[in-house]
Amino acid sequence: MRALTIAFRSLPLHQQLAATACLCCLISSLALVALAAQSSSHSQANLQSEYGKAVAEQLARRLGVEMATGDRLGIAGELNKLAEQQSIVAARALDVDKRELAAVGKQRSSSLIFQAPIMIAGDQAGIAEVALNTAVRDSTQFRFVLSLSGLAILLSIAVYLTTRTLALRVGKNLQAVAAELGAVGDPQKVSTNEIEALRERVAALPLDLLRPPSEKQHEGNQHYVETAILFIHFRSLPGYLETVDERRLQRYVAHVHRMIYGASGFYNGELQVVRQFGIAVWFTGKHKIASPTVRAASCAWLIQQTAPKLEQQLRLSVGLGLAVGDSELGRGDSEDIYPGLYTQAAVDELEALARQSGNEIHLFESLVQDVQLINRVSIEEAPAGRYQLGTFADGHRDLLERQREILLRALITNDQAEE
Secondary structure (H helix, E strand, C coil): CHHHHHHHHCCCHHHHHHHHHHHHHHHHHHHHHHHHHHHHHHHHHHHHHHHHHHHHHHHHHHHHHHHHHCCHHHHHHHHHHHHCCCCEEEEEEEECCCCEEEEEECCCCCCEEEEEEEEECCEEEEEEEEEECCHHHHHHHHHHHHHHHHHHHHHHHHHHHHHHHHHHHHHHHHHHHHHHCCCCCCHHHCCCCHHHHHHHHHHCCCHHHCCCCCCCCCCCCHHHCCEEEEEEEECCHHHHCCCCCHHHHHHHHHHHHHHHHHHHHCCCCEEEEEECCEEEEEEECCCCCCCHHHHHHHHHHHHHHHHHHHHHHHCCCCCEEEEEEEECCCCCCCCCCCCCHHHHHHHHHHHHHHHHCCCCEEECHHHHHCHHHHHHEEEEEEHHHEEEEEEECHHHHHHHHHHHHHHHHHHHHHHHHHC
């Protein structure tokens, strides 16, 4: 059954839709055929029953006259006259003790038998018995069911061809959309099903194409721009520099970088190596989702929740210290003599917090007063007067969970492609 399901899913879309519509039409049509056959059989049985009773009663009246005169030859004559009818296969007359007086024809196992009392002067003198032929009724019923079943099959074929024609147009539109996304992976391994092929190509798109749209930052003085900073300290990396071979170390660094880059891509974060084992992710400007501080906290949560799954995939520890802060000044641009000079104090403080953090995400004390942040997430007080990220509100938490699933799927797909 499972193999059949897999084979069905691999069929082109027009064949899937046509086969499904045809099967539904055939099942419903055959159900109606069965209902009509049952109704027809019941009606014919009632008609034949009434006819059999009427024939038996009429025979009983005629035999009553013959028995009253003791004319056994007349009794046989009445039975023979009745047996000439095609619908009668047998008939006989019985006395009061149910002994056979006369009989014609031969009863069959499928025959219907009807009896009527023979009355003489108000007393029962015997029994008239008639056996009806059911072969004609059964043959008629069979032809009726066969013709209706043939019509149901023809209707299902018509539905299949019509649905297939319409679905081909839908499939061509989906193929055109998939073609606009460009060739992805091995053309020989692309699914023949248009929806699956489109899903594969969407899954292979870069993560920055899946992030929410953001408004372009206004050009102006870059030094006085509200900036949120996420600092990531690589706790595990120093220990692997001398214990892990070069190929595995490069794979480890590439996967961790891809995870951070993908998480920051959802919120327009910009990565920059600011320390030997530290990366800063900068969040500035307006965004459709939230303020820079909320985006920095969301990005930190994505990295924190994705890292354990990445550890299982790499079979190496992904120990990351995370700290989120803000700065009233921006980091400048390439025209500055010393880019990042204005944020050095904030980065130094964040590095100290990140080195001391475990699995939690540390926050600047100033973020406790950030209205947009505290409306989206709870802030918990940690020992030594520090603060750490708590639980996000339900609506924003659902968005983060969906982004986490996309990020994990992209990491797994890229890892399988490399292997």
